[in-house]
Every structure is written in structure tokens, then in C-alpha cells.
Amino acid sequence: MRLTYSCVISVGLAAVGLSSAHAADDLTQPIVADLIQPAFDTLAHETAALADVAATSCHDATASDTALAEAYGRAFDAWITASIWRFGPTETDSRAFSLSFWPDNRGKIGKTVGALLRSEDTGILAADEFAQFSIAGKGFYALDYLMFDTQAQTLGSASYRCALVGAMTTDIAATATAIDADWSTGFAEQLSPPSARYQSQDEVRQELFKTLTTGLQVDEDLRLGRPLGSFDKPRPRRAEAWRSARSLRHLTLSLEALKPLAQSLAVGAPNLQDKLTRAFDKALRRAKALEDPQFAGVSDPASRFRVEALKQEVADIRALVAAELGPRLGVAAGFNALDGD
Amino acid sequence: MTTRRGFLGGLMAAGLTPRASWADVGLPDFVTAGLEPNGQYILAGLSRSGEVLFRHPLPGRGHAASAHPLRPEVIAFARRPGRFADVLDCRTGRQIARITPPEGLHFYGHGCFSEDGSRLFTTENDYENARGVIGIWDSATYRRIGSFSSGDIGPHDILRHPDGYLVVANGGIETHPESGRTPLNLPTMRSSLAYLSFDGALLEHVALPTDLRLNSIRHLALAPDGTVGFAMQWQGDLGDVVPIVGLHRRGTAPRLLAEDDPRLRNLNGYGGSIAFAPDGETVAVSSPRGDRVQIMDVHSAEMTQEHNLADVCGLATAGAGWVATTGLGQVLSLSPEQARPITTGATAWDNHLIPVG
Numbered sequence: 001m002r003l004t005y006s007c008v009i010s011v012g013l014a015a016v017g018l019s020s021a022h023a024a025d026d027l028t029q030p031i032v033a034d035l036i037q038p039a040f041d042t043l044a045h046e047t048a049a050l051a052d053v054a055a056t057s058c059h060d061a062t063a064s065d066t067a068l069a070e071a072y073g074r075a076f077d078a079w080i081t082a083s084i085w086r087f088g089p090t091e092t093d094s095r096a097f098s099l100s101f102w103p104d105n106r107g108k109i110g111k112t113v114g115a116l117l118r119s120e121d122t123g124i125l126a127a128d129e130f131a132q133f134s135i136a137g138k139g140f141y142a143l144d145y146l147m148f149d150t151q152a153q154t155l156g157s158a159s160y161r162c163a164l165v166g167a168m169t170t171d172i173a174a175t176a177t178a179i180d181a182d183w184s185t186g187f188a189e190q191l192s193p194p195s196a197r198y199q200s201q202d203e204v205r206q207e208l209f210k211t212l213t214t215g216l217q218v219d220e221d222l223r224l225g226r227p228l229g230s231f232d233k234p235r236p237r238r239a240e241a242w243r244s245a246r247s248l249r250h251l252t253l254s255l256e257a258l259k260p261l262a263q264s265l266a267v268g269a270p271n272l273q274d275k276l277t278r279a280f281d282k283a284l285r286r287a288k289a290l291e292d293p294q295f296a297g298v299s300d301p302a303s304r305f306r307v308e309a310l311k312q313e314v315a316d317i318r319a320l321v322a323a324e325l326g327p328r329l330g331v332a333a334g335f336n337a338l339d340g341d
Numbered sequence: 342m343t344t345r346r347g348f349l350g351g352l353m354a355a356g357l358t359p360r361a362s363w364a365d366v367g368l369p370d371f372v373t374a375g376l377e378p379n380g381q382y383i384l385a386g387l388s389r390s391g392e393v394l395f396r397h398p399l400p401g402r403g404h405a406a407s408a409h410p411l412r413p414e415v416i417a418f419a420r421r422p423g424r425f426a427d428v429l430d431c432r433t434g435r436q437i438a439r440i441t442p443p444e445g446l447h448f449y450g451h452g453c454f455s456e457d458g459s460r461l462f463t464t465e466n467d468y469e470n471a472r473g474v475i476g477i478w479d480s481a482t483y484r485r486i487g488s489f490s491s492g493d494i495g496p497h498d499i500l501r502h503p504d505g506y507l508v509v510a511n512g513g514i515e516t517h518p519e520s521g522r523t524p525l526n527l528p529t530m531r532s533s534l535a536y537l538s539f540d541g542a543l544l545e546h547v548a549l550p551t552d553l554r555l556n557s558i559r560h561l562a563l564a565p566d567g568t569v570g571f572a573m574q575w576q577g578d579l580g581d582v583v584p585i586v587g588l589h590r591r592g593t594a595p596r597l598l599a600e601d602d603p604r605l606r607n608l609n610g611y612g613g614s615i616a617f618a619p620d621g622e623t624v625a626v627s628s629p630r631g632d633r634v635q636i637m638d639v640h641s642a643e644m645t646q647e648h649n650l651a652d653v654c655g656l657a658t659a660g661a662g663w664v665a666t667t668g669l670g671q672v673l674s675l676s677p678e679q680a681r682p683i684t685t686g687a688t689a690w691d692n693h694l695i696p697v698g
Binding site: 087091135199225341 | 582649
């Protein structure tokens with residue numbers, strides 16, 4: 001398949017292990033306390049604020065509905081920052097998927113939200129009904145379609161649109177609150193093995209390392225790779241949240257969330273921390289200089305190379321992480337994952 | 342204490358050697374390829390309790406294996422594009438034979454025996470002609486006795502159906518050893534299931550709808566009622582959400598499982614191994630690219646459970662559910678409800694866990 005891990009040659013199965021001066025608890029606890037819990041606290045707070053704005057100040061739930069759009073932007077930012085932590089509480093009841101139905105290669109969001117706006121079905125608006133509704137009609141990407149799709153903005157009465165946004169944002173806030181509550185009322189303890197979830201510190205490190213590698217893979221292959229497509233067939237409409245022009249912003253937020261994780265995982269190895277910091281900063285500088293919020297430039301050979309160069313920066317971070325951080329943690333994975341057969 | 346080997350040795354010395362069969366005690370319950378920490382590729386025999394009973398060094402990376410239906414022998418196949426397959430005595434791990442395909446062909450990593458054990462069938466690539474081949478071998482002498490078309494490009498897994506024919510997963514991907522494992526035909530690729538008679542007649546050819554033509558049907562499993570389960574590997578864009586598991590019965594259209602479950606995304610477009618539960622009511626698929634085993638109900642087509650297991654790939658029907666193996670050296674017992682580690686060692690377990698005996 002297309003996954004390429006050009007720098008992963010060794011299958012780091014030998015337990016390399018951290019030196020005893022850096023017990024795994026020293027590694028894990030700051031990540032939980034300083035990165036994970038604040039990210040989900042912020043998400044719970046911003047999604048509650050969004051639901052509140054939707055209930056009190058919604059006009060027509062289009063791109064020009066300023067107060068709503070601003071609250072939406074802050075809540076979506078909080079989700080992108082928190083979304084790298086895809087284990088434990090986000091996986092219960094497919095919560096992360098209900099916040100985040102993306103990529104949507106079969107166009108299910110448009111069909112689901114479009115059908116609601118056309119039928120103005122009020123039966124699904126109550127919170128307990130909406131909680132059971134199709135995942136394609138839930139979460140930030142459904143909201144993005146409803147508020148920012150050119151055609152969808154013309155569908156449905158303002159009152160129905162606002163009622164639907166009310167149901168969507170209430171559901172988003174409930175999901176975010178549930179994730180946040182699980183983190184603060186028990187899941188954090190699971191990360192001190194042996195626990196029901198993790199047998200050993202190795203498994204915890206593996207989970208955290210995988211968070212980093214998966215996050216970088218999403219950035220390279222999905223956030224950048226999907227809109228880039230091929231030179232002959234660029235796919236700008238595959239950029240994440242292109243309707244609200246948030247594609248580049250999401251890439252930046254994700255890299256900013258992954259950078260402190262990488263630094264924390266390299267604790268005790270200042271040279272590696274420096275290298276990681278430089279690699280992230282290089283990618284972030286290039287992202288900042290791109291000035292192409294929805295990666296529309298992928299279609300123009302004159303600007304496409306700049307998106308490709310950004311993708312290469314992310315690939316370089318991945319290579320560094322695989323070559324140096326993985327072996328240090330003793331969790332360089334992928335004997336089977338890399339095989340492809 | 343009388344060890345089994347000592348006991349057998351005694352029998353042999355006394356000239357009382359019984360004909361070896363799978364009924365012998367102390368034989369492995371599974372075989373699997375692996376990688377030792379020192380870089381040596383092996384085929385290992387494992388007991389149900391995860392104990393390694395033998396380790397046979399292989400000249401390169403292995404992939405799958407197949408058990409002779411009568412004699413306690415297994416054949417371990419090279420990972421594609423390898424050109425060796427080692428036949429081993431399962432009582433000792435001793436090598437009985439090594440087979441190599443004719444010039445211009447390489448193995449794909451899977452094979453199966455005929456019901457009476459007289460013939461062995463191997464999936465092969467005739468790479469100069471981009472043609473899928475099934476090699477036929479005499480399993481008394483392990484000499485090649487012929488070959489026929491697999492019915493399509495890229496045959497990978499193959500199984501013997503109890504109704505008296507072969508089922509072949511034609512992955513559809515053209516490769517050539519000169520360009521490694523790079524797919525050469527994505528613009529025209531189309532995967533298929535082929536049902537073939539033992540002399541190579543194409544009995545039925547099943548392809549998925551055109552929008553799934555890049556879903557490579559790669560691995561097979563057999564339910565007690567004869568239903569064929571198949572696992573796929575998506576060759577289209579990363580992030581596309583596509584079904585990974587399907588079921589098929591001859592004369593009907595394939596059924597794709599868990600298509601609307603968002604957790605399908607967790608597989609990252611990649612099914613590694615597939616195996617039914619002993620009762621055939623559920624089927625499990627592993628994905629080392631998603632660190633998951635997902636269990637799906639064959640009647641409702643719904644996903645009923647997923648287990649999060651790092652670098653999991655090997656999967657075999659056993660006990661109340663399955664036994665799974667990982668690239669991190671774990672052997673686990675799986676039920677629809679839980680995953681329970683049995684052993685963890687230093688050997689990285691490769692793609693497939695093959696029940697024997």
C-alpha cells in the first residue's frame with residue numbers, strides 16, 4: 001500500500017528502554033497533566049460555549065452568522081488540538097467519530113445533512129433522539145457543511161437551521177463533556193500500569209508514541225496528501241474543512257499539539273529534543289508562510305510545489321521520530337504494519 | 342520422566358515406529374513465521390499455551406504455511422517475491438524438503454493440500470507474463486507436476502473447500518521482482534475470488550462492484566457451513582473508508598460487512614488475517630496498520646467488538662474464539678468479549694497463524 005516509512009529499517013523489538021533516571025511515570029504524568037487533560041477541558045468548555053451561542057444567538061446558521069461562526073471556530077480549534085489523543089475515552093461509543101466524520105469519501109455528510117434541511121424533520125431534534133442519529137449528520141464536519149457549503153446555506157428555513165445547529169452543538173458538547181469526564185475520573189489512572197487497560201509501562205509508551213506517529217501520519221497523508229492527490233489529478237475538494245477555509249489552520253493546530261508530545265517523549269535526550277523542536281518549527285514556519293488556507297494551490301503547478309514542500313517537512317518529522325525517538329522508547333513498531341501483504 | 346522425544350526414540354530403537362500422524366501427542370497446535378531478535382527468520386511451532394515447540398530457520402522472511410491433512414508435516418512459504426518453501430516434520434521441526442518454483446515464477450506466500458494429501462497447490466506469479474498461476478506438486482516427492490491459471494492477476498491466499506474445489510483470492514495487483522512490491526497496474530486493477538476445480542477449470546469468478554475495484558481480496562477463511570470469508574487491502578487513497586471484510590457463497594453476490602460502522606476507519610484500509618469463530622457466527626479480521634482485531638456478526642453484518650492490539654496480524658480459530666499473534670511477540674487468546682495475553686517473547690510473529698493437526 002501507499003504507506004511509506006522509508007527510514008524504518010530496523011524492527012526495534014529489543015527492549016531498549018529508558019534509563020532508570022527517567023522512569024515511565026515521569027514520562028507519562030506530565031503528558032497527561034499538561035497536555036491531555038487541558039486539551040479536553042478546553043474542548044468541553046468551548047463546545048459548551050458553542051451550544052450556548054447556538055441556543056441564544058443563532059440567526060440563520062450560515063457563514064455570515066458571525067457570533068455562531070466565531071464560537072464554532074473556537075470549538076473546532078479545540079477539537080483539532082484534542083483530536084490527536086485517540087485512545088481510551090475518545091474511543092468509547094465511537095465518540096471521536098461522532099465529533100469527527102472525516103474523511104468522507106462517499107459524501108455521506110452532504111446527503112445526510114442535505115436531507116434533513118430539505119425535509120425539516122423535527123423528530124430528530126430532541127437531544128436523546130439526535131444522540132441516536134447517523135454519525136454522518138453529527139459533529140464538526142456536518143456543522144461545517146451546514147454552515148459553509150454554498151448550496152447547503154440556501155436550504156431550510158432559518159428557524160429550522162438554527163434548531164438543527166442547536167441539536168448538533170448540544171450533541172457535540174455532551175460528547176466532549178463525556179470524554180473530559182472520563183479522563184478526569186479514572187482513565188488517567190489507567191496510564192499507571194498495571195491497570196485494566198495497560199499491562200506495562202511499555203504498553204503506555206507504545207500508546208503515546210503511536211499517538212505521535214498517527215498524528216503525523218494524518219497530517220501528511222490525509223490533511224496534505226488527500227488534497228494533493230497526484231500532479232495530474234489534484235483534489236482540492238478533499239482538503240479538510242475547505243468550505244470554511246480551515247484546512248491549513250487544522251494542519252498548524254495539529255503540529256502545534258504534536259510538538260510538545262514529541263518533546264515530552266524525548267525527555268532526558270536534549271539533543272533529540274532540539275532536533276524535534278527544529279523539525280516541527282521548520283514545518284510550522286513553512287505552514288505559516290503558505291497563505292493558502294484551503295490548499296486551493298494544489299491545482300496550480302506554480303503553487304502546488306509549496307504544498308508538496310510542506311508535506312515533505314512533515315515527512316521529515318516522521319522520519320526523525322521513527323529513526324531516533326522510536327528506538328529510544330523501545331517501541332519502534334511495525335513488523336506486520338510495514339509488511340503490506 | 343519420559344519425554345515424548347525419548348519415548349519416540351525408544352520406539353524407533355525397538356523397531357516399533359508407528360506411522361506418524363497428527364494424532365501423535367506433543368505436536369504443535371499452530372505454526373507461524375517469525376523474526377528472531379538476531380535477525381534470523383524462522384518458522385515456529387506453537388502450542389495452544391503459547392509455548393514454542395520448534396524453531397526452524399528459514400532462508401528469508403516467511404509468510405504463511407499449510408498443514409498436510411494426514412501426515413504431521415507443514416510447508417512454510419516464503420513471503421513474496423520469495424522462491425522457497427520448506428517442508429517440515431512437525432514432531433521435530435526437521436526439514437524434509439525444500440521446493441523452488443520454475444524459472445520466471447515466485448511464490449505469493451500461501452498454498453494448500455488436496456483432501457487426500459497427495460497434491461500441494463501453491464499461488465505463484467508468472468511475472469514476465471503478469472499471469473497468476475497455481476503450481477501443482479506431488480506431496481510424496483515434493484516434485485512439481487504441473488500448473489494452471491489462477492483465473493486472474495496476483496493470486497495470494499488459497500484454500501481447499503470441503504465441497505471439492507479450490508478457492509483463490511486473486512489480489513489483482515501486478516508486481517515484478519525488478520520493481521519490488523510496487524503495484525504496476527492500479528489504473529486497470531480488479532481483484533477477484535476464483536473458484537477452481539483441482540485440474541484448473543474456472544468454476545466461478547466473483548468481482549466486487551467497480552467502485553471497489555482497488556480493494557484487493559487477499560486472505561480467506563472458511564466457516565463451518567462452507568461460507569467463504571475474505572479480507573481485503575485497499576489500494577486507493579489513504580483515508581477512504583471502504584469495507585474490509587466480505588462473505589461469499591457460490592452462486593450469490595458477496596456480502597460486505599460493517600460497511601456503515603465508523604470504526605471501520607480504525608483498520609486503515611487493511612485487513613491482515615481473517616478467521617471465523619468456531620461456531621461460524623462471527624468472523625474476526627486483524628489489522629496491524631490499525632492495531633485492531635474487529636469482530637463482525639455474519640448474520641447482521643454488524644461489528645460487534647474491537648480489540649486494540651499493537652501490531653496484531655496472526656489470527657486462528659481456536660478455543661472459544663481465536664488465538665492472535667503480534668509483531669511484538671505476544672500470543673493472545675481472543676473471545677468476542679475480551680483479549681487475554683497468553684505469552685510474550687522476543688520473537689516477532691509474522692502475518693499468519695496457521696492451525697495444524
